[in-house]
Amino acid sequence: MPEVWRKRVGALGAAVALTLVAAVPASAAPAVVTTMPGVSTAPGISTAPGISRVTGIRLSLPAPSGPLPVGTVSVRLVDRSRPDPWVTGRPYRELMVSVWYPAARAQGRPVSPHLPPLVAADLDATSAPALLGVRPGQVDWAATRTHARTDAPARPRAGGYPVVLYSPGYMVPRSLGTLAAEDLASRGYVVVTVDHTYEASAVEFPGGRLERARVRADSTADAMKALDVRVADLRFVLDVVTARHTGPPSWLPSWLAGALDTTRMAAMGFSMGGAATARLMYADHRVKAGVNLDGSLFGEVTERGLDGPFLQLAADRDDDPSWETFRKQRRGWKRDLRLAGAEHYSFTDLQALVPRISSSLGTPSEIVGTVDPVRSIAAQRAYVAAFLDLHLKGRKTRLFDRPSPAFPEVGFLA
Numbered sequence: 001m002p003e004v005w006r007k008r009v010g011a012l013g014a015a016v017a018l019t020l021v022a023a024v025p026a027s028a029a030p031a032v033v034t035t036m037p038g039v040s041t042a043p044g045i046s047t048a049p050g051i052s053r054v055t056g057i058r059l060s061l062p063a064p065s066g067p068l069p070v071g072t073v074s075v076r077l078v079d080r081s082r083p084d085p086w087v088t089g090r091p092y093r094e095l096m097v098s099v100w101y102p103a104a105r106a107q108g109r110p111v112s113p114h115l116p117p118l119v120a121a122d123l124d125a126t127s128a129p130a131l132l133g134v135r136p137g138q139v140d141w142a143a144t145r146t147h148a149r150t151d152a153p154a155r156p157r158a159g160g161y162p163v164v165l166y167s168p169g170y171m172v173p174r175s176l177g178t179l180a181a182e183d184l185a186s187r188g189y190v191v192v193t194v195d196h197t198y199e200a201s202a203v204e205f206p207g208g209r210l211e212r213a214r215v216r217a218d219s220t221a222d223a224m225k226a227l228d229v230r231v232a233d234l235r236f237v238l239d240v241v242t243a244r245h246t247g248p249p250s251w252l253p254s255w256l257a258g259a260l261d262t263t264r265m266a267a268m269g270f271s272m273g274g275a276a277t278a279r280l281m282y283a284d285h286r287v288k289a290g291v292n293l294d295g296s297l298f299g300e301v302t303e304r305g306l307d308g309p310f311l312q313l314a315a316d317r318d319d320d321p322s323w324e325t326f327r328k329q330r331r332g333w334k335r336d337l338r339l340a341g342a343e344h345y346s347f348t349d350l351q352a353l354v355p356r357i358s359s360s361l362g363t364p365s366e367i368v369g370t371v372d373p374v375r376s377i378a379a380q381r382a383y384v385a386a387f388l389d390l391h392l393k394g395r396k397t398r399l400f401d402r403p404s405p406a407f408p409e410v411g412f413l414a
Contacts, residue, residue: 056139057360059353061114061179062374063147065381066186071103071152072112075251076206079236085229086198086214095233096195096203098174099252100148100185101259102155109149114349115175116204117142122212123173127201132354133363144353146178148185153255157188160261162392163241165234165280165287166193169271169295169348170223171201171213176348177270183381189388190260192241196233199226223272227298230276231283234267238286241265264288264392268384270347271295274312278326281306289391291384293347297322305329311387312336312413313380315343316369319413327414333391335400336413339379341371351376371409379407 064070077095084090115123120142128134128141164184166177174193181191195203198214205211215222240251242262266289269277274295281290282301292312302325309332312323316338327336339346345354345367355373358365368376382399389395403412 056137057357058140058143059356061144061146061182061349061352062377064183064186065378066183066188066385068102068155068186068188069105069152070100070146070148070182070185071106071109071150071154072098072100072146072148072185073151073253073256074098074116077237077240077251079233081236082232084198085225093233093236094197094205095237096174096197096205097237098181098193099256100181100191100193101256102157102161102185102188102190103149103152104155106149106152109152112146112148112150113142114144114146114178115141115173118204118208118210119173119175119202122202122210131367132357134357134361138361139357147182151253154259157259160259161188161190162264162266162388163260163262164189164191164265164388165237165241165267165277166191167196167230167234167267167269167273167276168193168200169269169273170226171199171215171217172270172273172348173200173202176350177273179349179352179377180268180380180384184385184388187385187389188393192237194233194237196226196230199229224298227272227275227279230272231279234276234280235284238265238284242286262286266290266388266392269293269295271344278302278306278310281308281310289388291387293380294344296320297326302326303329305331307332309333309387309391311383313347313383314338314413315346316340316371323413334414335387337383338411338413339371339376340409340411341369342376342409343367343369346371346376347380375407375409379410382407383410 075097077097079093082093084093124136124141166181168174168177174195177193181193184191197203197211201213203211215226241260265286267277267280267287268291270293272295274292275297277290277292278297278301279299281287289309294313294315302322310330323336346369351368351373354365354368357363386397386399390397
């Protein structure tokens, strides 16, 4: 991992990354697009061990702040136009995404879990002990629920809703971006969160198949390759969203197909996902606006900048040199903000979960800083939503004119 990422993620992040690398044998898998749950598939690439019953503490996520109910669906996508970059001999690239959207009220639909069951078991056994200092079984990761209804019908809206792609951090599963995704969906956006297979710590596919990371956490070459792979992944997802790429069966349920306004699309990401967002926006003009959550930047976009609007939120540390260079080259609307008392993982769902674990088990909580978690989440939601509302919906705001007394933790870098 590049040194600048080491500084952002910190020693704990590097330690957990090292625990997540697991090489597993590869075999062919069916290249079809399916939705979860309740999907019948052929035998997969690898199967996770049995999940033992966990009786640890239970966690909850704060409710979305918008007025609309939220639905979600998970989808398997297969890109046959390129071989998998991490698995030699596999002629296609396979991804899992979750779509979060404004829903019609559907109380009979089940509430979606925060983590798929195999991912929850993997987190309990591997990364939670390394990252959070909790022993397996101390936290019931599988019990946490979102506020979204699985497969709920989309709320009708003429013209559809703006679309936002979300890319997580290096070796971080897409599920840890649920707070951001749910909140934006409750405010009238469709959010597509993406797992980058074989780089993410664990990805669960239909049929009870778990794929774990194959990147070397201490390899600069793997990290830089992962950034390139992410951009290709995200461009493929854009192709699917805009119907440039189709496959049997259709990737979207019929009740969701008309909910997307693909003339208004943005991207956002945490850590490496933020770097990928900048690169994506530079390479693909379908993305009209971008948000970087505490990610260092690399490559041509840093030196050449962007014409479109771009927002950056940083943890409470010295300014990143890549941000300084990027800031000077950006020609479009720009704001760089710092959240006082925040640490790197404050920009993930761990901001809500770690303080609860810390208070219950007495484990360290430094990975989410000293900022009050309620205020941290409220500030992030307010600024991200205001930015997207301004640039995708044309809603004026004064939140970016000057520091706001409503959010004194947020300071302006530029």
